[in-house]
Amino acid sequence: xxxxxxxxxxxxxxxxxxxxxxxxxxxxxxxxxxxxxxxxxxxxxxxxxxxxxxxxxxxxxxxxxxxxxxxxxxxxxxxxxxxxxxxxxxxxxxxxxxxxxxxxxxxxxxxxxxxxxxxxxxxxxxxxxxxxxxxxxxxxxxxxxxxxxxxxxxxxxxxxxxxxxxxxxxxxxxxxxxxxxxxxxxxxxxxxxxxxxxxxxxxxxxxxxxxxxxxxxxxxxxxxxxxxxxxxxxxxxxxxxxxxxxxxxxxxxxxxxxxxxxxxxxxxxxxxxxxxxxxxxxxxxxxxxxxxxxxxxxxxxxxxxxxxxxxxxxxxxxxxxxxxxxxxxxxxxxxxxxxxxxxxxxxxxxxxxxxxxxxxxxxxxxxxxxxxxxxxxxxxxxxxxxxxxxxxxxxxxxxxxxxxxxxxxxxxxxxxxxxxxxxxxxxxxxxxxxxxxxxxxxxxxxxxxxxxxxxxxxxxxxxxxxxxxxxxxxxxxxxxxxxxxxxxxxxxxxxxxxxxxxxxxxxxxxxxxxxxxxxxxxxxxxxxxxxxxxxxxxxxxxxxxxxxxxxxxxxxxxxxxxxxxxxxxxxxxxxx
Amino acid sequence: xxxxxxxxxxxxxxxxxxxxxxxxxxxxxxxxxxxxxxxxxxxxxxxxxxxxxxxxxxxxxxxxxxxxx
Numbered sequence: 001x002x003x004x005x006x007x008x009x010x011x012x013x014x015x016x017x018x019x020x021x022x023x024x025x026x027x028x029x030x031x032x033x034x035x036x037x038x039x040x041x042x043x044x045x046x047x048x049x050x051x052x053x054x055x056x057x058x059x060x061x062x063x064x065x066x067x068x069x070x071x072x073x074x075x076x077x078x079x080x081x082x083x084x085x086x087x088x089x090x091x092x093x094x095x096x097x098x099x100x101x102x103x104x105x106x107x108x109x110x111x112x113x114x115x116x117x118x119x120x121x122x123x124x125x126x127x128x129x130x131x132x133x134x135x136x137x138x139x140x141x142x143x144x145x146x147x148x149x150x151x152x153x154x155x156x157x158x159x160x161x162x163x164x165x166x167x168x169x170x171x172x173x174x175x176x177x178x179x180x181x182x183x184x185x186x187x188x189x190x191x192x193x194x195x196x197x198x199x200x201x202x203x204x205x206x207x208x209x210x211x212x213x214x215x216x217x218x219x220x221x222x223x224x225x226x227x228x229x230x231x232x233x234x235x236x237x238x239x240x241x242x243x244x245x246x247x248x249x250x251x252x253x254x255x256x257x258x259x260x261x262x263x264x265x266x267x268x269x270x271x272x273x274x275x276x277x278x279x280x281x282x283x284x285x286x287x288x289x290x291x292x293x294x295x296x297x298x299x300x301x302x303x304x305x306x307x308x309x310x311x312x313x314x315x316x317x318x319x320x321x322x323x324x325x326x327x328x329x330x331x332x333x334x335x336x337x338x339x340x341x342x343x344x345x346x347x348x349x350x351x352x353x354x355x356x357x358x359x360x361x362x363x364x365x366x367x368x369x370x371x372x373x374x375x376x377x378x379x380x381x382x383x384x385x386x387x388x389x390x391x392x393x394x395x396x397x398x399x400x401x402x403x404x405x406x407x408x409x410x411x412x413x414x415x416x417x418x419x420x421x422x423x424x425x426x427x428x429x430x431x432x433x434x435x436x437x438x439x440x441x442x443x444x445x446x447x448x449x450x451x452x453x454x455x456x457x458x459x460x461x462x463x464x465x466x467x468x469x470x471x472x473x474x475x476x477x478x479x480x481x482x483x484x485x486x487x488x489x490x491x492x493x494x495x496x497x498x499x500x501x502x503x504x505x506x507x508x509x510x511x512x513x514x515x516x517x518x519x520x521x522x523x524x525x526x527x528x529x530x531x532x533x534x535x536x537x538x539x540x541x542x543x544x545x546x547x548x549x550x551x552x553x554x555x556x557x558x559x560x561x562x563x564x565x566x567x568x569x570x571x572x573x574x575x576x
Numbered sequence: 577x578x579x580x581x582x583x584x585x586x587x588x589x590x591x592x593x594x595x596x597x598x599x600x601x602x603x604x605x606x607x608x609x610x611x612x613x614x615x616x617x618x619x620x621x622x623x624x625x626x627x628x629x630x631x632x633x634x635x636x637x638x639x640x641x642x643x644x645x
Binding site: 060061090093094096103203206208334422 | 578588598600601602604613618620622625626627629630631633635636
């Protein structure tokens with residue numbers, strides 16, 4: 001009886017999309033190799049049985065190259081053959097390269113079904129594949145699918161049961177390519193086609209000069225677009241909701257609670273001139289939802305909207321080529337740009353996706369740099385909110401400082417850490433038009449993820465602060481750190497609390513700076529410190545898990561030293 | 577090699593590990609490849625092997641010796 005089905009295939013062939021189709025479980029899929037770095041499980045009903053389906057990270061062969069690939073190879077190897085089936089997903093537009101892994105799987109004697117995915121794209125590109133012949137030559141069932149639209153998935157499910165264990169055999173890699181050449185020449189027919197517009201675009205965005213121009217334009221417009229959407233959402237949806245609908249409701253609750261007392265303090269917070277101020281009251285029902293929904297959520301939506309487009313189109317690997325040279329100076333290669341961009345959304349997926357990098361050294365540098373120099377979108381939204389009241393100049397300043405720190409620290413790490421940075425070896429996917437349904441699903445998944453993960457922590461953070469403030473415990477804490485904060489950073493001692501809360505969540509911490517009445521310079525320094533000093537607890541846990549205790553402590557030390565240095569230097573360097 | 581020039585890979589110098597990594601991506605001795613792009617300052621090189629486009633670091637690309645057509 002079949003108990004498990006493994007989805008195996010080269011990177012970026014659409015394994016995760018097939019997985020979503022088979023199980024109904026939504027997982028994030030993008031157009032670059034290495035989107036999936038962990039394993040996802042789901043279930044499929046096969047006849048009367050519930051079978052577990054496992055989505056694995058992509059791999060080019062059964063000899064793994066990175067940590068993510070290792071998982072893909074090890075898992076099916078250790079499972080009894082008679083209780084499993086492997087669905088080998090193949091990119092039909094690139095039959096030849098994909099067959100290498102297929103042959104390896106057949107040679108190992110795995111029970112196999114081959115899923116010829118992206119069949120729709122194949123026709124655009126003038127490729128025709130004789131599926132029946134391919135099936136005969138491979139000796140395994142072959143099913144044509146287009147997972148994005150769901151075409152062929154039903155047939156795929158039906159044919160899973162036809163898979164049976166094969167005879168193990170041995171081939172050298174040279175022999176494998178010879179065999180592949182033979183198979184391809186018998187099954188694939190190419191019609192010659194002229195260069196399409198898409199192919200021209202694919203070429204030009206990798207050219208050194210034009211590529212840099214395109215990259216600058218793409219990044220500039222992405223940034224503009226993120227702000228445009230977020231500000232639009234705030235002005236037309238969230239602000240009206242909070243001020244016209246929500247404010248009267250909480251005012252009523254405040255009145256019912258009598259305007260003071262412990263419960264009022266926790267839920268509503270302080271009243272300013274007898275009124276609720278969403279930015280300063282600091283209550284569970286006032287400031288907490290205001291920060292999350294009116295200040296942060298709009299940016300989450302717009303950021304992931306733009307990022308998802310760039311991902312699905314397939315632009316990011318091209319950006320990786322252009323930035324490769326530059327990133328090598330800090331011990332990383334171009335592909336690191338993908339973890340970094342993900343880190344701008346939230347550091348946690350950013351650090352997780354460093355699994356696509358080959359060496360420990362790279363992963364250490366990348367994780368450390370992400371947690372120090374890449375503020376998550378929640379914090380960025382707050383920085384925009386906090387510093388925007390002074391001038392846009394300060395917002396730009398924060399990015400400039402962070403970027404410089406990132407650069408200097410990267411160069412230092414690269415020079416001091418043993419080892420060398422491996423070279424880039426990356427497959428560049430074709431451009432694809434994002435599919436609306438898949439795109440919306442992914443956006444929805446990410447926003448939902450944010451709400452589920454962030455909201456409880458935010459409420460917890462605000463509660464802790466409120467209880468501490470109510471019992472006047474903060475004076476004690478801020479007294480201890482006062483010399484450091486006042487002397488070194490030139491900040492009032494109350495900022496200590498905000499910086500400490502930064503450990504729980506950065507956006508709440510930034511929100512706590514609002515009632516303090518800081519000057520522009522102080523706000524600027526506090527914002528920079530919040531980004532570089534300590535990672536929030538979620539990032540903290542993930543770094544510990546990914547790096548191990550020793551490297552994690554090393555990374556933490558670097559963060560603290562960097563924070564102290566940068567804060568001190570900024571305090572001395574900025575006059576007002 | 578110049579841009580958009582085709583050629584057959586004659587030799588891949590360098591270790592077994594490099595051979596293996598390139599091999600599984602479809603880059604091996606005897607394979608016909610097209611050079612797509614150099615970048616400036618010894619940056620990565622994009623080549624086309626079969627239907628896939630692969631970007632390689634400069635040092636890696638230097639180890640692939642091609643008989644240009």
